[in-house]
Structures are given as C-alpha cells and as structure tokens.
Amino acid sequence: MASFSKHDVRRGLSGLRWPLFWTRAGMFAENFWRATWPLATVVLAVLAVLMLGLQDSVVVEAVWGATVVSALAGLGALIYAVMRFRLPTRGAALVRLDETLPGRPIQALMDTQAVGDADAASMAVWRAHQARMAERAAQAKPVPADLRIARRDPYALRYVAVVIFAVALIFGSIWRVGSVTNMTPGAGEGLATGPVWEGWAESPRYTGRPTIYLNDIAEGPLxxxxxxxITLRLYGEVGALTVSETVSGRTGELPPxxxxxxxxxxxNSGEIAISGPGGRTWSVAVIPDTAPRVSILNGPDSDALGEMSLPYSASDDYGVEAGEARFALDLPSVDRRHGLAIDPDPRPELTVSLPxxxxxxxxxxxESLIEDFSEHPWANLPVTVVLSVLDAAEQQAETEPRQIVLPGRRFFDPLAAAVIEQRRDLLWSxxxxxxxxxxxxAVAHRPxxxxxxxxxxxRLRRVITKLETLxxxxxxDEQQDDIARDMWDLALGIEEGDLSSALERLRRAKERLNQAMRDGASQAEIEELMRELRRATDDYMRQLSRQAELDDEANPNSGNQQNGQNQMQMNQDDLQRMMDRIQELMEQGRMAEAEQALQELQEMLENMRVTQGQGQGGQSPGEQAMEGLAETLREQQGLSDQAFRDLQEQFNPGAQAGESQGNEGRSGGQGQGQQHSQGGEGQGEQGDGQEGAEGDQQGQGQGAQSLADRQQALRDELNRQQGSLPGAGTPEGDAARDALDRAGRAMDGAEEALRQDDFAEAIDNQSQAMEALREGMRALGEAMQQEAQNGQQGQGMADSDRRADARDPLGRDPGSNGSVGTEEGLLQGEDVYRRARDLLDEIRRRSGEGERPDVELDYLKRLLDRF
Incomplete structure (x- = not known):
C-alpha cells in the first residue's frame, strides 16, 4: 500500500509540470521587474533625452554634469537590482500554485501519514484522501505573475520615463544618441578647417592704442x-573649445x-588659453597705467583787482582728465588780533576746477588757475592750497599743502578799506x-x-542799523551773507566813486608809475602799474561819459555848444595810441620822455569833456570799429597782392615793367625792384651786365623789407583797434576778439616771412590773416545786429534794398555791417566741379568784353592769373 501511495503521489505531481513551469516563470518575471524597475527608468529617461538631442542645445558642462548624475543613478539602480533579485525555487513555485487550489492538494500529496499506518481502515481512508487531492491537483492552472509595484514607486517615475521615451521615439531619432561622443576631449579633431574662434584685445580709448586681433598674434607674450x-567668440560644436584665463581676477558666478x-x-598679468582644435595660449603682460603728477610752479600772482593767477604743471602717461584746487584756512598762520581773535565760524574747503x-x-x-576770490571770507588771509588731478583710469595725484595768502582786491580809499576789514570780521564770525x-x-562819527x-x-547807516537789529x-547764515554783500557794494562804490574819485585814482596811478620809473623798478612791476593806469583811464572815461549823459539830460540844449573850432577832438583810439607810446618809451629806457608824455596825458584827461554824436559823423563805436577793420582788411589785401607780384617776378627776373601790374597792391605801381614797395609809377632802371643784376637784387631785397615794415605797421594798427573793440562780455564780441587774435598771429608770421624774402610763406600767412579778419568782422556784425534787433523795421527794409542793389558779379549778397565777406555758399547744392568750370568760363567771357570798366577787367585778370 505504501508503494501504491508513492506512485500515486508521483503521478499526481507529474501532471503539474507545465502549470508549475509557468508559475515559476511568472515568479521570475515578478522578481526581476521588482528588482530592475529603477534601472529601467534611468535607462529609458537617458535614452529619451539623447534621442531628442537635448545634449546639442546646452553647454558641454551641463552635458558632463548630467552624464555624471545619470551614471551614478544607473550604478545605484544596478546595485539595487543585484541585491533584490532572487531566482524562484521549485518549492516556492509549488507553494504559489498550491495556494490557488482548494484544500492545498499539492501539499496533501506531499504529506505522509503520521499515525494509523498499521490500521487497514485508516490506510484506506488516507488513500481515498490522496486520490481526491490528486484529482484536485490535476485541475491546477498556472499562477500569473504580480507585476504591480505601485507601493515601491509611489511617484510613478516608471511611467514618466516611458512617456518621455515614447515622445523621443515619435519626435526624436536614435541617431542623435551618437552626438554625445563628439563632446569628449579630442573628439573634434576632424572638424572643418578655418577659424573656429576669434578674439580681440581692445585697449581703453584714452590710451590711443589700436585694437589687437588675437588670431594674428602667435602664442607667446602679449x-x-x-x-x-578681451573679447572671444567660439564657433562650431559647443564644448569643442574652452577658455581659461588668469588675468581678470573674476570671482563669484562665472560663465561656462x-x-x-x-x-x-x-x-593683472597672467595667461589666456583657448583649449581645443586650433587653440592658442598667450602670456599676458600688463602695461601699467601710472598715476598722474601735478606740481605748483611758483606762488600766486595777483593784480590790484584781486584776480589770482596760480601757475601749475601736470602730466600723465595718457593724459590728465580733470583737476581741482582746494583751499583751506591756515588757522595757525592767521594773525589772531582784533576781529580775528575769536574762533571762526566753520566753513568748508574752497574748491575750484583747474583749467x-x-x-x-x-x-x-x-596752465594757470585764474580766479577772483576777492569776495570770499578768506581773501587776504593765509590758506593752504592743494592741487589734485585725475586721469582717465580714475587715478588721482595731489600736491603737498602749500601755504599762501589768498589774493584779494586792494582798496586804496581809507573808508573803503575800513568797511572791507569789518566785512572780513563779520564773515569770520x-x-x-x-x-x-x-x-x-565810530568811522561815521563825522560824516x-x-x-x-x-x-x-x-548806505553805511543802513548797514549799521540792519546789523545791530539782526x-x-x-x-x-543768509543774513550774514546779505549784510556782507551790502558792505562789499558800499566799499566798491566808495573805492570807484564818481568822476572826481575816478580822477583821483587816475592821479594816484600816474604818481605810482612816475615813482616806479624814478626808483628803477623792474619791468614786471612797471607793466603791472601800466595795466593799473589803463584801468584807471578806462574808469575815468566811463565816469566822464556818464557825467556827460547826465549833463545832456539836465541841459539838452547846451550839451554841445561849447565845442569851438580851436578845440581838439580825441577818441578812445587816440588815448590807446598815447598809452602805447608811453609803454614803448619805458621799454626802451627813455624814462624822461615817458614821464613827460605821462604828464601830458594826465593834463589832457583832466581837461577833457565828452561830446555825444560828434567827431565821427554820428557813428556808433561798433560802426567805427567795423570801418577800421574794413580798412585794415583792404590794406592787408593790398600787401598780399603786392607780395604775390613780387613772388612772380622773383621767378621771372627778366619781366618788363608793367608785366605784373595786374597783381599790384594799394601802393604797388608798375615795374619791379624797389619801385614795388615805394608805389612809384616809373620803371626800375636795368643796366647791362653784373651791375644791373646786383642793382635788381638789391632793389628786390629793399622791396621785401619795405613790405615787412608795412606789415608790422598794419599789425600795430590791429592791436590798437583791438583795444577799442566793442561788445566785451558777449559771445559775439568774444568771438570777434578771438578772430582778431588769430589775425594778429598770422600777420606776425607774414612779417617774419617777408623779412626772410619768403614770399610764398608770407602770402599763406596773409591769407590766414584776411580770413581771420573776415571772421572777426562777421562776429562783430552779429554783435551789432544783436544790439540793434529792436530797431525800426523801415531801416531794416532799406538795408535790404541796398544789399539787393549791391550784389557782386557772381550774384552773391555782400556781408552786412561793412563786412567784405559773405557766408552765402557758392555751390548751392550743385556739383562742385561743374560749378567751378562754369565760373571759370564766365570769368573768361567777361574778361574779353572790352567795354567793361578797367577796375573790373584788372580784377578778372588777376583771377585768371591766380587760378
């Protein structure tokens, strides 16, 4: 029976072979999925990213970082799978299969009878039981695998990876996965030829150095x-080239x-390297930018009006951008007496910009710092001055504090000086x-x-009342400044005063100049006293003119009746010429003559009276100046024409008399040699042989010297006209003065060239002088128009009519207010060369018309000869 029982069991179990196999296979799949789902998730996600080509659109550092993270995640998932995965056993598969059958038949078939195996009845029951279990086991079906892992993947990462992978399959390409291999070092060795990078080294603008194209610079020092x-541009695949540098000193968040x-x-100095195909390395050496330097050349100079001039020098390797001067009160050096005995009110440093x-x-x-600190509280007190300059790299340098006395205006009137001293004490504290x-x-006790x-x-009584009340x-602070301003105006009025006080200052200036000449003062001191005399004279003339206006208003019918025929009339130009003569005598050491001329000037000024609207035909100062400048321009044109004629004859010594007469100037006549400078009508005599040649050369040299003398005289006349030029303080007036300064310098150059017989250089300088004169006249005309802009409209219309009748042969309007130039363009939008040809043809046509005036024909001939 026992034998029957074992056979029956084997037969029953043999029928479970296929269900048991599939159940065991399901258990294998279940264990494998539960162990490898993290690894599958990582693999699918990485493949999806590579198939979509995201690695080609980000920097290589990001790709490298993602690679490291993916590798670590994959390694962790692999370790997790190895540790969790187990192969299912046959026994485990039988238990899984037995659990699906009622009564656990497989287990019953594998059991043995524990008791009653000697009892026949008991054994019969056991066999019947196993027979029934065998029938049930024969009905067994394979158990499906349980692949649910929701408890292990609560965030459904596996589904995310699957979705991304599905998107990659649809929109991506499996061939893009291989592009990641090109980001490894050396992978781009076979890239296309040509520059794969470019670089520039742009120096700061203030250095003036050109930009360097780094592709042209070989490896080595830079x-x-x-x-x-430094600007770098990398081309090609991202990551093929990388940049490293140690010159910028950058910290914090840096670009890839x-x-x-x-x-x-x-x-700072260091190294710049471009790594990769075609890369390069430079050893950068920095050219240092040295700090600027500044120094005070000598102590400040000042005039009687308190204007200070402080010379200084500054330098920098690339140029100084700006500078300033700081003045601070030197309290230990102050004479602490009277009103200065108490502690001063705190005041900030005085700061001014350096020119x-x-x-x-x-x-x-x-340069020189020129400022007027007369009204500052520290005027005429010890101060320390520090000059500082700044370069374009914002490097600063400054001088050591220098002790000076801050210059201020000098007051010669005792009452004015007393008021100014009390003003200083008020501003002190x-x-x-x-x-x-x-x-x-006390000062005003006996008025x-x-x-x-x-x-x-x-005015003084008002100041006292206001001061005591407040x-x-x-x-x-506002009241203090207000009272100080009133005291300054009062002292200035007392010092400058009216006509009598102006005459007194003129006498004092004349006496000081006389005393300086007797004592043998230095040239600089005499020049300063001469400037003071000029200022006193100008002030006296202004007061005299003001007094004349008041007299005319009081007696309108008797203002000019005292002018007899025996009276001498003088204008501002005459006074300027007299003072120039006095200064010239002093410079030549003729002090006795200068003192006599100075005495005559004082007597003439004291006996002078101003008349209104006489002596110049009713012309205004601006019209007189314009007329004088126009005459100077005509004289300069004449000198230029005669110099041009002499230049022609210098290269054509055999020219006959009158051959170049079309180029003569105002005083130039026909012929050559010294007749040119003398303006004679006759011809220079020429002999045969050596004597004639020597005489001709001598005459030509004398002619050049004569032209140089006339040029010098014209320069002196321009200096005199500059001294009486109206419009001071206005932009137009300042522009006119600047233009006349340029004209004067050009005249000096022309004179020097004439003395050296360099006619070509002289003509160039004379042309510059004439152009500058025209600019000065235009600026002066604009100033006069600005002053007369409220004039009558009828007068303006009449001027327009006159200008319309005075067009030149080229159809242009002449300059206004006597100007000989015009700002009207010749081209007027047409082609420059065609317009030039048309003008030349028109000049030739008119020069062939014999009925035209001789003056016009000569002018047209000179144009043809020159152009």
Whole structure:
C-alpha cells in the first residue's frame, strides 16, 4: 500500500509540470521587474533625452554634469537590482500554485501519514484522501505573475520615463544618441578647417592704442594696457573649445568655459588659453597705467583787482582728465588780533576746477588757475592750497599743502578799506556783529569829513542799523551773507566813486608809475602799474561819459555848444595810441620822455569833456570799429597782392615793367625792384651786365623789407583797434576778439616771412590773416545786429534794398555791417566741379568784353592769373 501511495503521489505531481513551469516563470518575471524597475527608468529617461538631442542645445558642462548624475543613478539602480533579485525555487513555485487550489492538494500529496499506518481502515481512508487531492491537483492552472509595484514607486517615475521615451521615439531619432561622443576631449579633431574662434584685445580709448586681433598674434607674450577688454567668440560644436584665463581676477558666478561669447577685462598679468582644435595660449603682460603728477610752479600772482593767477604743471602717461584746487584756512598762520581773535565760524574747503588745455596734448602741460576770490571770507588771509588731478583710469595725484595768502582786491580809499576789514570780521564770525556795529559808528562819527557823497553815508547807516537789529536776535547764515554783500557794494562804490574819485585814482596811478620809473623798478612791476593806469583811464572815461549823459539830460540844449573850432577832438583810439607810446618809451629806457608824455596825458584827461554824436559823423563805436577793420582788411589785401607780384617776378627776373601790374597792391605801381614797395609809377632802371643784376637784387631785397615794415605797421594798427573793440562780455564780441587774435598771429608770421624774402610763406600767412579778419568782422556784425534787433523795421527794409542793389558779379549778397565777406555758399547744392568750370568760363567771357570798366577787367585778370 505504501508503494501504491508513492506512485500515486508521483503521478499526481507529474501532471503539474507545465502549470508549475509557468508559475515559476511568472515568479521570475515578478522578481526581476521588482528588482530592475529603477534601472529601467534611468535607462529609458537617458535614452529619451539623447534621442531628442537635448545634449546639442546646452553647454558641454551641463552635458558632463548630467552624464555624471545619470551614471551614478544607473550604478545605484544596478546595485539595487543585484541585491533584490532572487531566482524562484521549485518549492516556492509549488507553494504559489498550491495556494490557488482548494484544500492545498499539492501539499496533501506531499504529506505522509503520521499515525494509523498499521490500521487497514485508516490506510484506506488516507488513500481515498490522496486520490481526491490528486484529482484536485490535476485541475491546477498556472499562477500569473504580480507585476504591480505601485507601493515601491509611489511617484510613478516608471511611467514618466516611458512617456518621455515614447515622445523621443515619435519626435526624436536614435541617431542623435551618437552626438554625445563628439563632446569628449579630442573628439573634434576632424572638424572643418578655418577659424573656429576669434578674439580681440581692445585697449581703453584714452590710451590711443589700436585694437589687437588675437588670431594674428602667435602664442607667446602679449602686452596690453591695464583695463583692456578681451573679447572671444567660439564657433562650431559647443564644448569643442574652452577658455581659461588668469588675468581678470573674476570671482563669484562665472560663465561656462565653453560659452560661445566671452569677454573680460585685464587687470593683472597672467595667461589666456583657448583649449581645443586650433587653440592658442598667450602670456599676458600688463602695461601699467601710472598715476598722474601735478606740481605748483611758483606762488600766486595777483593784480590790484584781486584776480589770482596760480601757475601749475601736470602730466600723465595718457593724459590728465580733470583737476581741482582746494583751499583751506591756515588757522595757525592767521594773525589772531582784533576781529580775528575769536574762533571762526566753520566753513568748508574752497574748491575750484583747474583749467585744462582745450586743444592739444594733455600728457604734459602747464596752465594757470585764474580766479577772483576777492569776495570770499578768506581773501587776504593765509590758506593752504592743494592741487589734485585725475586721469582717465580714475587715478588721482595731489600736491603737498602749500601755504599762501589768498589774493584779494586792494582798496586804496581809507573808508573803503575800513568797511572791507569789518566785512572780513563779520564773515569770520557772526559773534563780531555787535563789535562791527560799534566800529562802523565810530568811522561815521563825522560824516562831513569822511564821505564824499551823501548816498554813501546813507548806505553805511543802513548797514549799521540792519546789523545791530539782526545781531540782537542772532544772525543767520543768509543774513550774514546779505549784510556782507551790502558792505562789499558800499566799499566798491566808495573805492570807484564818481568822476572826481575816478580822477583821483587816475592821479594816484600816474604818481605810482612816475615813482616806479624814478626808483628803477623792474619791468614786471612797471607793466603791472601800466595795466593799473589803463584801468584807471578806462574808469575815468566811463565816469566822464556818464557825467556827460547826465549833463545832456539836465541841459539838452547846451550839451554841445561849447565845442569851438580851436578845440581838439580825441577818441578812445587816440588815448590807446598815447598809452602805447608811453609803454614803448619805458621799454626802451627813455624814462624822461615817458614821464613827460605821462604828464601830458594826465593834463589832457583832466581837461577833457565828452561830446555825444560828434567827431565821427554820428557813428556808433561798433560802426567805427567795423570801418577800421574794413580798412585794415583792404590794406592787408593790398600787401598780399603786392607780395604775390613780387613772388612772380622773383621767378621771372627778366619781366618788363608793367608785366605784373595786374597783381599790384594799394601802393604797388608798375615795374619791379624797389619801385614795388615805394608805389612809384616809373620803371626800375636795368643796366647791362653784373651791375644791373646786383642793382635788381638789391632793389628786390629793399622791396621785401619795405613790405615787412608795412606789415608790422598794419599789425600795430590791429592791436590798437583791438583795444577799442566793442561788445566785451558777449559771445559775439568774444568771438570777434578771438578772430582778431588769430589775425594778429598770422600777420606776425607774414612779417617774419617777408623779412626772410619768403614770399610764398608770407602770402599763406596773409591769407590766414584776411580770413581771420573776415571772421572777426562777421562776429562783430552779429554783435551789432544783436544790439540793434529792436530797431525800426523801415531801416531794416532799406538795408535790404541796398544789399539787393549791391550784389557782386557772381550774384552773391555782400556781408552786412561793412563786412567784405559773405557766408552765402557758392555751390548751392550743385556739383562742385561743374560749378567751378562754369565760373571759370564766365570769368573768361567777361574778361574779353572790352567795354567793361578797367577796375573790373584788372580784377578778372588777376583771377585768371591766380587760378
């Protein structure tokens, strides 16, 4: 029975072979999926990213970082799979299959009878039981695998990876996976030829150095100024080239080394390297930008009006950008007496900008700081001055503090000087207010002995009342400045005064100049006193003119009746010529003659009276100046024409008399030799042989010297006209003065060239002088138009009619206000060469018309000869 039982069991189990196999296979799949789902998720995600080509659109550093992360994730998933995966056993498969059958028949078939195996009845029951279990086991079906892992993947990462992979299959390409291999070092060896990078080293603009194209610079040393901008552009596959540098000193968040566009600033020496195909390495040496330098050349100079001139020099390797001067009160050096005995009110440093050259090189220059600090509280007090300059790299340099006395205006009137001293004490400290009021009351105790005008007495009394009233409540800063301004105006009025005080200052200036000449003063001191005399004379003339206007208003019918025929009339130009003559005598050392001329000038000024609208035909100062400049321009044109004729004859010594007469100037006549400079009508006699040649050369040299003398005289006349030029202080007037300065310098060059018989250079300088004169006349005309812009309209229409009748042969309007030039363009939008040919043809046509005036024909002939 026992044997039957075992056979029956084997037969029953043999029928479970296929269900058991498939159940075991399902268990294998279940164990494998549960162990490898993280690895599958990582693999699918990485493949999806590569198939979509995301590695080609990001920087190589990001690809490298993602590769490292993916590798670590894959390694972790693989370790997890190895540790969790187990092969299912046959017994485990039988248990899984038995669990699906009612009564666990497989287990029953494998059991043995524990008791009653000797009892026949018991054994019969056991066999019947196993027979029934065998029938049930024969009905077993394979158990399906349980692949659900939701509890292990709560975020459904496996589904995300599957979805991304599906998208990659649809929109991506499996061939893109291979592009990641090109990002490895050396993978781009076979890229296309040509520049795969470009670079530039741009020096700072202030250095003036050109931009360097780095592709043209071989490996090795590279010198660039500090602050140079390095710009690099990388082409081709991202990551094929990388940049490394140690010159910028950058910290913090930096751009990727493989970024296609990179730029940085060189701040120190180091190395720049481009790694990859066609890369290059440079050893960068920084050219240092040295700090600027500044120094004070000597102490400040000042005039009687308090204008200070402080010369200084500055230099920098690339040029100075700006500078300033700082003045601070030198309290230990102050004479602490009277109103300065108490502690001063705190005041900030006095800061002014240093003048810089408008044109030219700023690498090294000398300039002078010219300022007027007469009204500053520290005027005539010890101060320390520090000059500082700044270059384009914002490097700063400054001088050591230098002790000076801040220049201020000098007051010669005792009363004005006393008021200015109390003003200084008021600005020193507001606590001096009461004391200042008492001193000013003492000064004004006897007004009839102190004041020349009652209005000055009233103004001083008002200042005293205002000062004492406000001092009882405590002065504010605004009130302090207001009273100080009133005291300055009062002192200035007392110093400059009216006609009598102006005459007194003129006498004092004349006496000081006489005394300086007797004492043998230096040339610089005499020049300063001469300038003071000129200022006193100008002030006296202004006061005289003002007094004449007041007299005319009071007696309108008797203003000019005292002018007899025996009276001598003088204008401002005559006075300027007299003072120029006095200064010339002093420079020549003829002091006795200068003193006599100075005495005559004073007597003439004291006996002078101003007349209105006489002596110049009713012309205004501007019209007189314009007329004088026009005459100077005509004289200069004549000199230029005669110099041009002499230049022609210099290259054609055999020319006959009158051959170049079309180029003669105002005083130029026919012929050649010294007749040219003398303006004679006859011809220079020429002999045969050596004597004639020598005489001709001598005459030509004398002619050049004569032209040079006339040029010098014309330059002196221009200097005189500049001294009386109206419109001072206006932009147009300043422009006119600048233009006349240029004309004067050009005349000096022309004179020097004439003395050296260099006619070509002289003509060039004379042309520059004439152009500058025209510019000055135009600017002066604009100034006069600005002053007369409210004139009558009828007068303006009449001027327009006259200009319409005075068009030149080319159809242009002449310049206004006597100007001989015009700003009207000749081309007027047409082609320049065609217009030039048309003009030349018209000149030739008119020169062939014999009925035209001789003056016009000569002018047209000179145009044809020159052009």
């Amino acid at each position: 010198e660039v100024p500090a602050g140079s901008l 080394a493989s970024a296609s566009e990179q730029d940085f600033t060189v701040v 810089m050259p408008i044109a030219g090189d700023r690498a090294q220059f000398e 507001r606590d001096n207010a009461t004391r200042i009021g008492q001193i000013l009351r 009839e002995e102190v004041f020349r005008k009652e209005v000055d007495q009233l 001092a009882s409540y405590g002065l504010t």
